[in-house]
Amino acid sequence: MSDPRPVLVVTALHDPTVDVVINELHDRDVPVVRLDSGDFPLSLSLEAEITAHGLRGRLHTLSRTADLAQVRALYYRRPTGFAFPHLSEQDARFAVTQARYGLGGVLAALPGCLYVNHPHRIGDAEFKPAGLTAAAEAGFLIPPTLITSNPDAARAFAKRYAPVLYKPLWNPVYRIDGVSCVIEVADVQAKDIDDRIAGTAHLLQQRIRKTADVRVTVIGTKTFCVRIDSGLLDWRTDYSRLRYTPVEPPPGIEPSLHRYLAHFGLVFGAFDFAVDTDGQWWFLECNPSGQWYWLEPETGLPMRAALADLLKRTT
Structure with a gap:
């Protein structure tokens, strides 16, 4: 029945x-x-x-x-x-x-x-400083990161950790000439930083010299890892250039994934990693409401079934 x-x-x-x-x-x-x-x-x-x-x-x-x-x-x-x-x-x-x-x-x-996930736990996990701190505690490698409104601190960080990226802490949608736009991840140098940075908080992060990206989708107890080759700074800017390959995570990654989710009380997470020239995975972020289904027809991974299993509470 x-x-x-x-x-x-x-x-x-x-x-x-x-x-x-x-x-x-x-x-x-x-x-x-x-x-x-x-x-x-x-x-x-x-x-x-x-x-x-x-x-x-x-x-x-x-x-x-x-x-x-x-x-x-x-x-x-x-x-x-x-x-x-x-x-x-x-x-x-x-x-x-x-x-x-x-x-x-x-x-x-x-x-x-x-x-x-629980809406309150989603809200907690969407703060990048909290996510990066939890990632370090969970055992992931994280790039050196600065959150600041101080121009001098920003310039010093950019010089010390070059090459450095600017990343929005949250990405509200802008409308320019009726077209929806978002602020993109971008390279930044110390000479690019002026006193306007004092107007609000900004996130700067050392750019990993990567060979590929990995999207890891955790659905309950199941983990799906997909390597994304693109040659792009941010693979989300041009999906037509992406190539997908299911991969196994390196030792230690999977326990850290579940430690991270447990920290926030989540059962689903879409993790992004950069893979460096030595094959190490660097944590970039985890989206507690991230997209995942586009990967299933590209890879054949049974993600839809895993989510239905979870919601049906058969796993």
Whole structure:
């Protein structure tokens, strides 16, 4: 007899990665309730009661209802934010905070639910300083990194560790002439740094003399490593130049992956490494909501099945 408890999927309307996971779950007769928190309250409603017996209640979309006490797993992947455009600026700000701490708080408190990943743990892990510190504690090699608003410190670091890269600490989307753009990773020299750096925080990092990149996707207890050859400083700038090869991790890497995830309370992570000329893997970052599905048709690795196994709670 199939388990009637649903998997709750929280994501934006257009998310092809989630689509393939939902199809896999449907093929396994696992019920799914999909929602976008940005639909609240127009096409998503909530009633949740908290008593001495715990949390219970329901979420209603236009086509599904989820019993909050029966959700077996929650797959949380980049939903849109709350918006109340019909309200004044001040009223909208109040409504957004109530939705975040109300609906968001309920979604973060589901009893007996497996989170992939918990939204609060995602938020913790998205801070690059925290990620790099945790990576060092987990046993990874990390490039020397400076976070500063001090021009003199930045210039001294750039001279000491040349070649050095500038990396955004977070990458909000810019719109230039109606086109979405992001700030790219770039080489920087001491002579390029002026006093404008004092305007905010910046991240500088020694550039690893790499021969390739590796994307490691950890899904529960399963690890999928893919070498990416491109010749690019940042392989994400031109997917047409990428070549993919499944590889095995060097000794010591896999335990460090799980130590890192355990530090943040995560069960999924998309890790990026640079491979240097000696074959050593250098930790760059881990995205707790990273993309992964594009690698499956390129490599044949059964990542979709692994994620469905995790959400179904068969592993």
